[in-house]
Amino acid sequence: MVAWRGRPRLPYRHVDPSARALQTRRMTISPETLIEAARRMVEAVPQAAALGFKLLSVESGKGSILTPWREDLVGDPDTGVIAGGVVTALLDHCCGLAITSRSLEGGFLSTATLDLRIDYMRPAAPRADVTATAHCYKLTRSIAFVRAHAFDADPDDPIATAQGAFVLKRAQP
């Protein structure tokens, strides 16, 4: 005979109760709420404001941000091309925007970057603004997977592409 030790293992024990609560809380948010939240995220974060980010568009799982060219953001003084670091920060932030726009519906609070891979195809044109668009193509209970790209003039001629994974932090119930 097998002796009982502790609590019996119920088949649904692995289900995180907070995840089930989330499902019941899942809702569609209005475009106005989404744009308001996105605008706060793009303009109220100190680093985003310091880089002069502007929200171009947002929809569930997708977002687009512009960084205006500025003298103090130049990476190569010989050419006047914007620094790679600015593009890195822009892509990272845009990925965050795409995730937030999608995860708002699930009641998530914030995201933290786990890893981010960036390929630089070519330098931006001298004195050119840079636009980034990101797409959160998969959201699990705890991880978001995102692709993004940055371009100066033509979206089909990117200056950089990014692929990242982010950890989702849930809002405290």
Add this chain to the structure above:
Amino acid sequence: MSQAAAQRLEAFLERVPYVRFLGMRAELAGDEMTAILPFAPHLIGNVALPALHGGVIGAFMEMTALAQLSVIAPSPKVHKTIDITIEYLRPGKAQVIYARADVRKIGRQIANVHVEAWQDHRDKPAAALRGHFLLSGT
């Protein structure tokens, strides 16, 4: 390292406007460079925690790699980033962050560089970066 190396590093930091935007500095001890990013409010990415912006930490490590390359592969032009992979290991606290670059391989055209950034403890890195850089002609 020589006086010339220190001058090359200083020239790189002075010349790149974005380095000044970040507020980044660097010190050479022999041939070992330590990059320093003092905390400033405009580097914040999460006001609630507060935490440094992930993009700032990535950009700082990328500039650390470029600064190290400016010392060991002197060139009148700025070297170009080909690709970088950033791993975030701990949240970047709202305080000074340091980084060191390890040039793993330097060829005729391409350099492979690993960078590690830390805050309180060198053995508890906040983030790491691996990247390839296209060397500009000397």
